[in-house]
Amino acid sequence: MTHPLIEADxxxxxxxxxxxxxxxxxxxxERLSASERRFADALGFSPKPGRHAILPDAEGGVARVLVGRETGSPEEEAFALGRLASVLPEGTYRLEPTPERADLALLSFALSAYAFTRYRSASMRRARLVAPVGTDVAALARTIDAVAHGRDLVNTPANDLGPDGIADAVVALASRHQAEVSVIAGEDLIARGFPMVHAVGRAADRAPRLADLVWGPADGLKVTLVGKGVAFDTGGLDIKPSSAMALMKKDMGGAAAAIACADMIMGSGLNVRLRLIVPAVENAISGASFRPGDVLPSRKGISVEIGNTDAEGRLILADALALADEEAPDLLVDFATLTGAARVALxxxxxxxxxxxxxxxxxxARLSARVHDxxxxxxxxxxxxxLLDSKIADVNHISGGPHAGAITAALFLRRFVSAAKAWVHFDVFAWNPSTRPGRPEGGEVQAARLIHALVAERAGG
Known part of the structure; x- marks a missing residue:
């Protein structure tokens, strides 16, 4: 397996x-030719982090490129080289000397070159980096493609990616990897025990649904990924102001991360029994909307008082986590664009x-630094x-106060996980407000590479 941005030879x-x-x-x-020295001096090049100079040869082509070394850990230094994707002319290039983490330099370079082209053409640079001897180019290509697909999902507006489109992405993923998949939609969600997924999505003209993918040997490490798939979040009857609604196409960023992570795990052929569960809804407004003050049943049997309809993500995750927990996985991971409080904090x-x-x-913590995720x-x-106490139900799904919103959201979810041997919740933003090496402005897949690395390590892959 190769990649257009990486030269495997x-x-x-x-x-x-x-x-x-x-x-x-x-x-x-001193090793530069006289003309190269004059050109570097004319550009005012100095070997500072982030500085570069493209030096011409006698025919007007590129002779060499000078890049100031970054400071920090080997991972930070390598990832920062991704900025080259936006400055190098067409051609094939080799990093000299080879960075200690050449794999991260190649990854960051390819991720920096990502562009969302569904609605307009973009001039694609054809600069390529040579992979050093021993580089697993196939593994890099799988990661690059999985992240790009996840970014495409986040960047796609809700008119072209509703709950049906999110579920379709899981079905397509299952087809690529010969996995089993089922989708429960509309009123069947009530009959099959997902009342909160149904309640959140029933007001939209595109029915709510839950996609459930299973892959791998029954005796493998049992890993379940759950991703919040809110195609668009108006806030429901507790409607958001327009300024807070502008980026709500990204409220399915948790689903995109889970899909990308599942793609990496299956593509790596790990000894894992993988399950991917994605509840997909649109939090719309109509006469069928659920209301503040409603009490909803849940798959777990816990009654939930609705404190605010704009905290819908934790409701659909609760039903999905309850399903995942029923088979006591070795590792249960959920990804969700869940709270503004997480952004305020970090x-x-x-x-x-x-x-x-x-x-x-x-x-x-250890693997996060290693893979630079x-x-x-x-x-x-x-x-x-x-803070989640309710006077009329088992629990209120929000605290109603201004403090610790990310933590109380996670504590609400924890009530729906009891049998899993290990559980972790990620509150992701799924968006790059500005461009940085490896992370162009727009939709982003956060924590997926990290969980792939964790699963690979634990499964012996």
């Missing part, structure tokens, strides 16, 4: 991209995760459970 002719640090600049400068780049499993938390742990602070 390590011996292929290539233009050198010289990674320069201050201590080695003078020696390198910003858009750093999704929080919450788990009671200390070994799992340690593994996630940043996350940060928030506590599941038990005393805040009292």
């Amino acid at each position: 390590a011996a292929a002719p290539a233009i050198p991209v010289e990674i320069v640090e201050a201590s080695g600049w003078e020696a390198l400068r 910003g858009p780049d750093l999704p929080p995760f919450m788990t009671d499993d200390e070994a799992l938390a340690a593994d996630l 940043p996350v940060w742990r928030l506590p599941l602070w038990g005393p805040y459970d009292r």
Whole structure:
């Protein structure tokens, strides 16, 4: 398996991209031809992080590229080289010297070159990086393609990606990997025990549904991924202001992350019995909308008082998590664009995760740095459970107060998980507000590469 942005032949002719640090600049400068030195000086090049210079040859082509070395960990330095995707002319290039984490440099380069082209053409740069000897190009290509597909899903507006389209994406994924899949839609959700998925999505003209994919050997590590698939969130009867609705096409970013992660796991052929569950709805407004003050039954048998219809994601996740929990997976992971509180706490780049499993938390922190898929742990602070007390139901699904919104949302979800051997909740933003190396502005797939790395490690892959 190859990729258009990666040259798999390590011996292929290539233009050198010289990674320069201050201590080695003078020696390198002396090795340049006189014309190259004059050109570098005319550009004012200095070997500072983020600086680059493209030096011409005698025929007007590219002779070499100079790039200032980044500072930080080997992972940070390598990932920062992704910025080259936006500056290199067409051609094949080789990083010199080879970065310590060349795999991350190649990944970041390819992810930086991503463009969403469904509605307009985009000029695609044809710069390629040569993969060093020993690089698993096939694995890189699988990751690049899975992330790009997830980004495409997030970037697609709700008029072209409703609950049906989200479920169709799971069905298409199952077809690619020869997995089993089923979709429960509309009134069948009530009959099959998903009353909260139905309640949240029943007001939309596109029926709510739940997609359920199963893949892999029965005796493999039992891993279940759950992704929040809200195609668009108006807020329901507690309607959002227009400014808060502008990016609500990305409210299915949790589903996109779960789909991308499942794609990576299946594509890697890991010894895993994988299950992917995606509840897909549109939180619309009509006479059928669920209301503040309603009490909803749940699959788990817990009665839920509705404090605010704009906190719909945790309701559909609760039914999906209850389904996942019934078979006691070894690892249960949910991804969701769940709370604004998470963004207030950690910003858009750093999704929080919450788990009671200390070994799992340690593994996630370690692997997050290794694969450069940043996350940060928030506590599941038990005393805040009292903030979800209801006077007429088993639980209110929001706290009703201004504090600890990300934590109380996770505590609500925890009530629906009791048998899984380990559970972790990710509150993702699923969007890059601005362009950075490896992360162009627009839809993003957060924590998926991290969970793939965790599953690969635990499954011995």
